[in-house]
Amino acid sequence: xxxxxxxxxxxxxxxxxxxxxxxxxxxxxxxxxxxxxxxxxxxxxxxxxxxxxxxxxxxxxxxxxxxxxxxxxxxxxxxxxxxxxxxxxxxxxxxxxxxxxxxxxxxxxxxxxxxxxxxxxxxxxxxxxxxxxxxxxxxxxxxxxxxxxxxxxxxxxxxxxxxxxxxxxxxxxxxxxxxxxxxxxxxxxxxxxxxxxxxxxxxxxxxxxxxxxxxxxxxxxxxxxxxxxxxxxxxxxxxxxxxxxxxxxxxxxxxxxxxxxxxxxxxxxxxxxxxxxxxxxxxxxxxxxxxxxxxxxxxxxxxxxxxxxxxxxxxxxxxxxxxxxxxxxxxxxxxxxxxxxxxxxxxxxxxxxxxxxxxxxxxxxxxxxxxxxxxxxxxxxxxxxxxxxxxxxxxxxxxxxx
Amino acid sequence: xxxxxxxxxxxxxxxxxxxxxxxxxxxxxxxxxxxxxxxxxxxxxxxxxxxxxxxxxxxxxxxxxxxxxxxxxxxxxxxxxxxxxxxxxxxxxxxxxxxxxxxxxxxxxxxxxxxxxxxxxxxxxxxxxxxx
Numbered sequence: 411x412x413x414x415x416x417x418x419x420x421x422x423x424x425x426x427x428x429x430x431x432x433x434x435x436x437x438x439x440x441x442x443x444x445x446x447x448x449x450x451x452x453x454x455x456x457x458x459x460x461x462x463x464x465x466x467x468x469x470x471x472x473x474x475x476x477x478x479x480x481x482x483x484x485x486x487x488x489x490x491x492x493x494x495x496x497x498x499x500x501x502x503x504x505x506x507x508x509x510x511x512x513x514x515x516x517x518x519x520x521x522x523x524x525x526x527x528x529x530x531x532x533x534x535x536x537x538x539x540x541x542x543x544x545x546x547x548x549x550x551x552x553x554x555x556x557x558x559x560x561x562x563x564x565x566x567x568x569x570x571x572x573x574x575x576x577x578x579x580x581x582x583x584x585x586x587x588x589x590x591x592x593x594x595x596x597x598x599x600x601x602x603x604x605x606x607x608x609x610x611x612x613x614x615x616x617x618x619x620x621x622x623x624x625x626x627x628x629x630x631x632x633x634x635x636x637x638x639x640x641x642x643x644x645x646x647x648x649x650x651x652x653x654x655x656x657x658x659x660x661x662x663x664x665x666x667x668x669x670x671x672x673x674x675x676x677x678x679x680x681x682x683x684x685x686x687x688x689x690x691x692x693x694x695x696x697x698x699x700x701x702x703x704x705x706x707x708x709x710x711x712x713x714x715x716x717x718x719x720x721x722x723x724x725x726x727x728x729x730x731x732x733x734x735x736x737x738x739x740x741x742x743x744x745x746x747x748x749x750x751x752x753x754x755x756x757x758x759x760x761x762x763x764x765x766x767x768x769x770x771x772x773x774x775x776x777x778x779x780x781x782x783x784x785x786x787x788x789x790x791x792x793x794x795x796x797x798x799x800x801x802x803x804x805x806x807x808x809x810x811x812x
Numbered sequence: 813x814x815x816x817x818x819x820x821x822x823x824x825x826x827x828x829x830x831x832x833x834x835x836x837x838x839x840x841x842x843x844x845x846x847x848x849x850x851x852x853x854x855x856x857x858x859x860x861x862x863x864x865x866x867x868x869x870x871x872x873x874x875x876x877x878x879x880x881x882x883x884x885x886x887x888x889x890x891x892x893x894x895x896x897x898x899x900x901x902x903x904x905x906x907x908x909x910x911x912x913x914x915x916x917x918x919x920x921x922x923x924x925x926x927x928x929x930x931x932x933x934x935x936x937x938x939x940x941x942x943x944x
Contacts, residue, residue: 444879444898445878445879445898446847446849446898446899446900447847451878456823456824464823466823466824468824488898488900490879490898522876522880523876523880532865532870532872532883533871533873534860534861534862534871534872534873535860535873536873536875537873537874537875537876537877538875538876538877538881540876540877540878541874541875541876541877541878541897542877544877544878545852545855545874545877546818547824549847549848549849549852549856550817550818550819550821550824550827551816551817551818551848551852551855551856552816552817552818553855575821575822575823576818576821577818577820662861662871663860663861663871663873700880
């Protein structure tokens, strides 16, 4: 078994950027990904920046791949990693296509979608919002004729817009009905607070108004109280914060949903049921860091609501307390692909510095760390308003350990 | 072949011309494109149901579409529990949907087996006595 300087798990923006840095510094690198093509979830992304330019995930992926190919980077797709074994002086990555030995491992596995189960959610035609994104923009297959989105958040708003662009009829977005799992996602107050953060993406004057003042709790309450019965229109499609999807109906596939009015706290108002016929439903429960492999290899974790869940403790240079194990991208907290890409550069430089011992890399590494912060501050889509607090918490935890 | 493809897209442009690939699903022949996964090729043919729940028989399709949830598991060329959302189609691939399995918890499947060790010993004793 040939030993690599580094095996990178995940060929998304973080993994590919890291691979490019490692290759530029002459390291032997193998990138593994279980999806048939490289790019990770960057592939499906498509949104208009405030500047009017389009962020096209396929183009962004291709530009990363060009750089990686120029440096002869080995990228293996269709490879699922299920274990990272720690031996005396190196690691062995276990996959469905054999074993890969490496002195260093970068875990850049990204994020997974949280479930927001609704009765009927196992029917064919119900899928996560991310599933619809991949089907639409990557495979270019329509997920249905007419659908509805359950869950109002940054991600679902962006992807719903993508479905519309592809000519798919989305009748609206509403909350999932409240249950033990959906909790916050079913609470109009919580959802309103979060939606305020993407207000600049909405043409509606109402939401723009909200974006200025709605950081004050009482304004949000006021807005919710007078939330229009027909929802707020964004891109000609109603967004409902006072309606919830109570049930998904159908025998062998989705045929309709039952929608109900809810109070400001998400309680169902009796007798308000209405049936809306649809052939697909997208459930949007938000994202959490996909961190099982970091746990398997023994990384200590820290919970951060700001970062989307349990995150492997790491430094600003993307090292974990376990020597030779690095992390980058959404596994370190839910943020935009641009941030993930810059984090990948940091991780790549950190690994190159460790392997080569080249002192000249240090200044590049410091610049890259600065870039991560600059990219974060300039982000169009912010998944949580207190990202910085979450990041500080993780850095502090790292310093306490090492 | 199908109307479910997003051929024209205002930002991503027109769908590239791709090689057609023929494969089988539950005994029927379907066409997909060379870069399709089993899940995308079937959805493009209007097929959402990829398996029946092993115990209840409820129909299931894709949920996450990126390999996390395992809802789309099918049998591919004889290998079971393959994720349709991550597996590219290949010419003449034989795909079968997941089927209902005999339930070990269904009382009608239990037959005559003893339920406890005590019961096993008692029966063994009875058999010995019967032989005498």
